[in-house]
Amino acid sequence: MDNHYIADRIRAYRADTESVYNTWFLNNSERLKAFRTIKSGLTDVIRSIEARTFGNDYKGSSLEFVMSAICEQKQIFEGAAHAFYWKPKLRIPDIYENDVHQLAFGRFLKAVQQASQEKQILEEIYKLDNMHIKGLGPAAANIIYFLHPTLFPPFNTAIVKGYNELLGQKIKLGSWTAYLEMREGLLQMNNEQRSLLSNDLGAIGGFVFEIGTGRLIVSGNAERVLESEAAKQEKTRLKRHTEIMNDIREENAHSEMQYHLARLGRSLGYKVWIAQNDHKRQWNSAKLGELSLPALPPLQVSKAAFDTISFIDVIWLDDENRMIAAFEVEKSTSIYSGILRLYDLALSLNEPECSLYLISPDGREKEIQAQLLRPSLQQNNAGHISYILFSDLQCECDAMCKYGRSHEVLEGISRKPVRS
Incomplete structure (x- = not known):
């Protein structure tokens, strides 16, 4: 050729x-x-x-x-x-x-x-x-x-x-x-x-x-x-186009959730880290990087673990750079990846008090529950991951910013899967 x-x-x-x-x-x-x-x-x-x-x-x-x-x-x-x-x-x-x-x-x-x-x-x-x-x-x-x-x-x-x-x-x-x-x-x-x-x-x-x-x-x-049916080709094209449009909507929702979490964390007095690769994204006319620390502070973990942690969507740290809470914002295709990143974070940290959250689209709540209840996760002590629905974070963010005093304010909107 x-x-x-x-x-x-x-x-x-x-x-x-x-x-x-x-x-x-x-x-x-x-x-x-x-x-x-x-x-x-x-x-x-x-x-x-x-x-x-x-x-x-x-x-x-x-x-x-x-x-x-x-x-x-x-x-x-x-x-x-x-x-x-x-x-x-x-x-x-x-x-x-x-x-x-x-x-x-x-x-x-x-x-x-x-x-x-x-x-x-x-x-x-x-x-x-x-x-x-x-x-x-x-x-x-x-x-x-x-x-x-x-x-x-x-x-x-x-x-x-x-x-x-x-x-x-x-x-x-x-x-x-x-x-x-x-x-x-x-x-x-x-x-x-x-x-x-x-x-x-x-x-x-x-x-x-x-x-x-x-x-x-x-x-x-x-x-x-040429031998393929025209309708089939058009169906394939439309499927790809629909997937791309859905991706754009999800990226916007992802940025919105990061924005709310960053705003809330700052209002509670924490330092906020937003994943390095998301610093240039925008929501509500603000670049996410403007709400974040310019660099993730040194942590007592291996380089490989540090690299993984730097890509966590949002992290709250106290004045001594101890991790208080970590959040992974899920979209339609990333539940497995988000759980694995939080699980990897939990294994890497010497801070058992760090709270871990999945931020989930409302329509995926049952799937989130099912994933968190997997026997393999329970065996690996990852059961302390909680989840928060998009709508709850959207609706309650302003009130939590106004009345919240610590990360415990999230207890009012966070959920855990129900175990039998």
């Missing part, structure tokens, strides 16, 4: 305001949070496998949290979890009932997480592939991507289809060998088109994904797109 033609298609990909390049790859706020959240969640998966508490089902497992956080990363990862669902009739993927395979999967994840070189990761992939674990294929590459985004691209059916249609290849799904062959082709293309793409292989992964879905037309998929 001519490099000039590929460059032209990449420019079209970048110019499409509703492509995953613009709606996901350049959305640094959620992407940066996702990398930290997924890496932290993966540590729990490894720990539970090593402790032999992982369980014999995907549902409710620590792996479900990780894969759900990956799936939250928009269209390109929408079905990433399907390969890990436990299918009892087929006994796949065979990592839930087979102890040897489960331990091998845990060793693979741990080795990949700790690896610093491409060669090390490839060796672990070959080791896992040689185990011939039924139903466990290159879908795990989506996990590797979030650990090593400059070395391994994401993987799904549309990405493979788009790669084949762009380059006239016949890469097949389901084998590590095929994935690694596609990876080599993507690395070469990415190197040749570096000025238009990125060191992060999510950009080129999104490019071939858009070809595979038929959103970006190339000679290799033109006939397929």
Whole structure:
């Protein structure tokens, strides 16, 4: 395929305001949070496998949290979890009932997480592939991507289809060998088109994904797109447009909640920290960064934990820089990630009195309750996370600012899931 033609298609990909390049790859706020959240969640998966508490089902497992956080990363990862669902009739993927395979999967994840070189990761992939674990294929590459985004691209059916249609290849799904062959082709293309793409292989992964879905037309998929029903194509376009509009509304609601929490915290006499990546966002004609400390004060935690904490949506600190309360504002796709970040914060802090809150859209209250009641969370002592509904914070913020004296004012509007 001519490099000039590929460059032209990449420019079209970048110019499409509703492509995953613009709606996901350049959305640094959620992407940066996702990398930290997924890496932290993966540590729990490894720990539970090593402790032999992982369980014999995907549902409710620590792996479900990780894969759900990956799936939250928009269209390109929408079905990433399907390969890990436990299918009892087929006994796949065979990592839930087979102890040897489960331990091998845990060793693979741990080795990949700790690896610093491409060669090390490839060796672990070959080791896992040689185990011939039924139903466990290159879908795990989506996990590797979030650990090593400059070395391994994401993987799904549309990405493979788009790669084949762009380059006239016949890469097949389901084998590590095929994935690694596609990876080599993507690395070469990415190197040749570096000025238009990125060191992060999510950009080129999104490019071939858009070809595979038929959103970006190339000679290799033109006939397929033309044969598709016009109504189906229009339905796909409208679905993407609706998702983008919903994202915009949610971003506005997210900023509004951060604004109310910052205003309330300051009125109660606390210092306020707003996630660094949100400082430029605005609500009510005010930049959120103007309500925040310019930098998060030093904390007695590891650098990795500090980096995670710096992306918590809102934090209240007292005059001695002790954390009084931390808040994660949830949207339609981030409940798993928010819980994991708060859980990670709880494990990192030496301040057990710090109150942890999820700020939830009203329509998601039942889901919030169900998530907080998961056995895996209860076992990990994360049950002290409370939640506050958007409407309660909106309606009561002014009164709490006027009459509140400490963070305890939140007890009037915060809730906990009801345990049987």
